[in-house]
Amino acid sequence: MTDVVRCVSPVDGRIYAEREVAGDAAITAALSAARDAQRDWRRLDIARRARFCSAFVDAMLAMRDEIVPELAWQMGRPIRYGAGELRGFEERARHMIEIAASALAPLQPEPKVKFERWIAREPLGVVMVVAPWNYPYLTAVNTVVPALMAGNAVILKHAAQTLLVGERFQKAAEVAGLPAGLFQNLALNHAQTARIIAGRKVDQVNFTGSVAGGKAMEAASSGTFIGLGLELGGKDPAYVRADADLALAVENLVDGAFFNSGQSCCGIERIYVHRDLYPEFVDGFVALTKTYLLGDPLDETTTLGPMVKAEAAEFARGQVIEAVRGGAKALIDSGLFPRDRIGTPYMAPQIVVDVNHQMGLMRDESFAPTVGIMAVADDDEAVALMNDSPYGLTASLWTQDQEAAARLGAELETGTVFMNRCDYLDPALAWTGVKDTGRGATLSRIGYETLTRPKSFHLRTAF
Incomplete structure (x- = not known):
């Protein structure tokens, strides 16, 4: 029997959307395409990445009239407030694009005679975003845009309740002309998500959801040494x-x-x-x-x-x-x-x-x-x-x-x-928590630190 993910609307209890989960071959192909696309993307200068990401934001905002009622059907937020999420989406995305050049600039230690030294910020590779339904655009954009700006490829797995949000992200990426394979939305079940993480198919996972979900992410990533960002419960x-x-x-x-x-x-x-x-x-x-x-x-x-x-x-x-x-x-x-x-x-x-x-x-x-x-x-x-x-958010x-x-x-x-x-x-401040609320941080300059790795250059210039 084919596995599907379904969005049951809280408005009237009917199935609003359903999709077949990606097959094993499709998942393998998507991960391979992400690796291939990222190798070229990381070589683009930040200004060129910014033009692509700005176009991505523009493309998402152009769908506002469709997105607002779609959100109401999927997760129940009144349409009078739906556009507010897109305003927040834009605020966060534009800010992270604007500060990228400064945040990703090499760190320069004090000068040393006969040496050139710096610490570069290199992209991690493929970043997986596992996003929740309650603020489906805001929570996802916290990682998606800065991950791309940092030179990474992105795999998005959205909550079943907001199944169509992931497709909106995919459409915006295509309209913006992002290179094929660089950003991909996949319909996955929990077991598939765990296998991708456990198999070390990605280099960083940013998850927003329940404490139980965070523990499942930790269990899947155990022994892989991949990065894991968790935004979990709150009180x-x-x-x-x-x-x-x-x-x-x-x-x-x-x-x-x-x-x-x-x-x-x-x-x-x-x-x-x-x-x-x-x-x-x-x-x-x-x-x-x-x-x-x-x-x-x-x-x-x-x-x-x-x-x-x-x-x-x-x-x-x-x-x-x-x-x-x-x-x-x-x-x-x-x-x-x-x-x-x-x-x-x-x-x-x-x-x-x-x-x-x-x-x-x-x-x-x-x-x-x-x-x-x-x-x-x-x-x-x-x-x-x-x-x-x-908790402590x-x-x-x-x-x-x-x-x-x-x-x-x-x-x-x-x-x-x-x-x-x-x-x-x-978005200028780090979004982070303590205790069972999770670990790691998104947004601000600090958010870029979790999406890159330091690489030190120590060049002796004179003998």
Whole structure:
């Protein structure tokens, strides 16, 4: 029986797209073509690579009107927000193209008489990108464009849920005129992906997904010595200090918790509020949450779409039920959101108070439109609770005191510290995490270091 990958739409539960997985011969041919194309591509100067990659970005943006509704059907994000992902795609890609010449320039040590010395940054070879469904263009572009700019070939394996995104990448590469074989999108199952990695058919793998998926990547790569970048789970916290701008904090943290139906690796999943602001903060948070409209993501008025799968919604509902049984209180009546239905991906947003860190809602990744809110006495208590997690991707501090933000940020176990913003990725900064959130980094100058290897030149020029 032929193996296929399927995208089942959360909009209506029907199969939206399906493709046969690549056969063994096709995979072998693709990997061989990537090696061949990369040998010539690496010899192009960075300015020429930049022209190709800029054309690639232009080609992707030209498909915007098709991409936005396609995204809604595949993973449920309302169409009113679909173009935002492409704006982020462009911002990241253009930035990495712009800084490539500087980031990839040879490193020059102090001059030494009779010697010329430098450290070159050489491409790795073939980079494999294993991308997730929740931000399918943004997460993939973090590696795809800088990998190409660094002189590598790229193999993209996209999530089944966003099967058509990989094909959009392929089409953009073809329209841009990238050399044949340099960029290839492959429909693969998990076993095929593992065999490619275990067989050392690629030189670097960048994976975004679950902790379990990251462990599977590590198992497949064991003993191969290939590079492995992992962006895994998150349980990102926020702390609202007593001196915070309350209206700013409420507006942005509601958005940070519920945008994309909470299905963001850096979405806000737990909030700690100084007890002096706590009652007013919770009241404002609840009031704003009640203005959301849960519905069909193809409807322009919808502000909250379905989750990706009914099983994901049921998991999140289970966390809330468990917390309530443990003494917590859920503040949102799901009846205010008529589309909310048990057994479907449509789930109302939920705010839970009177929570503690014995509850899974405050410790385990939810990846859903749910958030727990706790009152704290001071900075020390907030930092201790924020660090009480197996994850560490981002953390946000809401305060008017920049010095305090820097001081507290230094104590936080996280990859990025925000002050007065959240759920954002600045391409000039390294995107990285600690603990079970993963290892490695993408974007910024540091991102180029993971896509190249150093090569030292030590030339004696006089005798």
